[in-house]
Amino acid sequence: MSQESITAVGLTVGQAARQLGVAVTTLRSWHRRYGLGPTRHERGRHRRYGADDLARLEVMRTLTAQGVPAGEAARMAIAGVLTAPLTTTADGAAGADEERWWARAARGLTRAAMRLDAEQARTLVDEALARHGVVPAWEELIYPVLERIGERHAATDSLVEVEHLLSRTMSEALAAVGRPPAGTPPRVLLACADEEQHTLPLEALAAALAERGVGVRLLGARVPPPALAAAVQRTGPALVVVWSHAAHTADPAQLRPLLAGPSRRSLIAVAGAGWRDRVPEGTVNPQSLAEAVELATASARAAGSPDRSWHPG
Numbered sequence: 001m002s003q004e005s006i007t008a009v010g011l012t013v014g015q016a017a018r019q020l021g022v023a024v025t026t027l028r029s030w031h032r033r034y035g036l037g038p039t040r041h042e043r044g045r046h047r048r049y050g051a052d053d054l055a056r057l058e059v060m061r062t063l064t065a066q067g068v069p070a071g072e073a074a075r076m077a078i079a080g081v082l083t084a085p086l087t088t089t090a091d092g093a094a095g096a097d098e099e100r101w102w103a104r105a106a107r108g109l110t111r112a113a114m115r116l117d118a119e120q121a122r123t124l125v126d127e128a129l130a131r132h133g134v135v136p137a138w139e140e141l142i143y144p145v146l147e148r149i150g151e152r153h154a155a156t157d158s159l160v161e162v163e164h165l166l167s168r169t170m171s172e173a174l175a176a177v178g179r180p181p182a183g184t185p186p187r188v189l190l191a192c193a194d195e196e197q198h199t200l201p202l203e204a205l206a207a208a209l210a211e212r213g214v215g216v217r218l219l220g221a222r223v224p225p226p227a228l229a230a231a232v233q234r235t236g237p238a239l240v241v242v243w244s245h246a247a248h249t250a251d252p253a254q255l256r257p258l259l260a261g262p263s264r265r266s267l268i269a270v271a272g273a274g275w276r277d278r279v280p281e282g283t284v285n286p287q288s289l290a291e292a293v294e295l296a297t298a299s300a301r302a303a304g305s306p307d308r309s310w311h312p313g
């Protein structure tokens, strides 16, 4: 039966079981135990399975077949973690193929993360990075999956372990993207704002710049303002990018030492939602990974050689 006719009339339990390739008793048990029953109702008739019900059951069937415990699989199916489309539409046949590839990768990555299968998650992220490069892999796969998991976490107050495993796996994959040749001067300094723990956006930026042969120093999470000022003072980068995800870590005061003084040599960029509506005067504010890559590449190239790094002695 076509998707259209399912939507129009719904399926009986027997038809749904046949369509999904599971026993009627299994469907009844999923209904009774986990509430995964038919929701379509017409007066005087038994409830029927509509397209949404079937999509949830499809997730349930796939996850249980992969060894996810039934209760956990049902929770994910009901939460809709895997059912909504993850990518926007593109034009033309090549675009449609591409779109399907990303949608499949996103579903696979979400499932692997849900099963806490770090190996499979890493394989999928590595494949996307190798086939498409860092910016597309971030925008079409890594970011949408993180966003989806973040939303489900906010709605259910669970899945923290999934979020941790996924971000760790992504960090490792991004760090494995080939770096520029030894001796390339790192003209860009990347740091999280004070108390900011969301490092992944800067790890993606570092990897995307590495692909373009631009060297960076990545200071990572929760950089105290005096440490950031010291690093800038010591290395004289062409560009400093300070990431903040939430307003409470985006205190403009932490940038004052970097912005003050006539001897200022570095362009200062603030990135991330924390700086929304509070971009400090004298800084620039890229709006996407791609924009940050352009800015950093141009800044590094304009700085040219020689490297102005600090050397001991």
Ligand code: B12
Pocket (backbone or CB within 6 Å): 139, 143, 146, 147, 148, 149, 150, 151, 154, 163, 164, 167, 171, 195, 196, 197, 198, 199, 200, 201, 202, 204, 205, 245, 246, 247, 249, 271, 272, 273, 286, 287, 288, 289, 292
């Ligand atoms: C992974 C994750 C974590 C990991 C981070 C691991 C790591 N190494 O980075 C860990 C577990 C450490 C973590 C901790 C916490 N997290 Co968290 N986390 C996330 C998650 C799932 C993904 C974060 C991420 O990297 N997103 C990708 C970024 C780039 O998303 P974005 O800013 O929305 O991106 C767009 C724009 O910023 C724009 N853009 C503009 N300029 C630029 C520049 C660059 C370079 C890039 C890349 C993009 C970009 O493009 C983006 C898309 O690419 C998000 C969910 C989400 N929706 O993001 C929650 C989320 C950010 N976390 C949240 C919270 C609440 C926390 C904690 C407070 C939880 C806690 N109670 O401890 C702590 C924060 C501690 C702290 N002080 O920082 C909330 C934040 C809510 C808010 N706005 O205040 C979120 C949104 C989840 C939620 N829905 O509730 N988290």
